[in-house]
Amino acid sequence: MTLLGKLLAGNERFIAGETTAKNTAELQASLVGGQSPFAAILCCADSRIAPEIVFDQSLGELFVCRVAGNIPTPEIVESIEYAVGHLGTTLIVVMGHSSCGAVTAALQSEFVDGLFAQVALAPTRDLDDCIAHNAEHGINAILARSPMIEDAVKNGVVQIVAGVQDIASGRFELVAQTQLG
Numbered sequence: 001m002t003l004l005g006k007l008l009a010g011n012e013r014f015i016a017g018e019t020t021a022k023n024t025a026e027l028q029a030s031l032v033g034g035q036s037p038f039a040a041i042l043c044c045a046d047s048r049i050a051p052e053i054v055f056d057q058s059l060g061e062l063f064v065c066r067v068a069g070n071i072p073t074p075e076i077v078e079s080i081e082y083a084v085g086h087l088g089t090t091l092i093v094v095m096g097h098s099s100c101g102a103v104t105a106a107l108q109s110e111f112v113d114g115l116f117a118q119v120a121l122a123p124t125r126d127l128d129d130c131i132a133h134n135a136e137h138g139i140n141a142i143l144a145r146s147p148m149i150e151d152a153v154k155n156g157v158v159q160i161v162a163g164v165q166d167i168a169s170g171r172f173e174l175v176a177q178t179q180l181g
């Protein structure tokens, strides 16, 4: 199973109410010496979103970077670079979500600078379209801001995917992905 398949299988377990992640004392003890998370997740700070829960993964498996609107800011991209360069993470996920307040704010106001000005709005200006578009745009923003990650993606070593989680169902739907080599 691919790493993306592993992540999506966890989402299926969560939706089915058949989660298996267990954060035991043994697991915690085994993580003292280091970590090798298989995926780095860029997601919104929204309290209704929790990657470890909706992807049914235990401690040590996801390197989660959060900021309102899941914007790949320089700090976020540097954090993801750390995961790729130092922890061996090869899957990057840009995770938008339904009813995103940050995208809604960007749609309703004309931010000229700051974080919310970086939300990528879809030409239709429909909220769901904008949420999906902003997540997909995150792939390009990461590639543009990180030559190191761009090289790894070009070489087929690292994959970046973008998707949207529906808050009501918990389902994570992919909207775009780079190809693995």
Ligand SMILES: [Zn+2]
Residues within 6 Å of the ligand: 044, 045, 046, 068, 069, 070, 097, 099, 100, 101, 102, 103
């Ligand atoms: Zn949000």
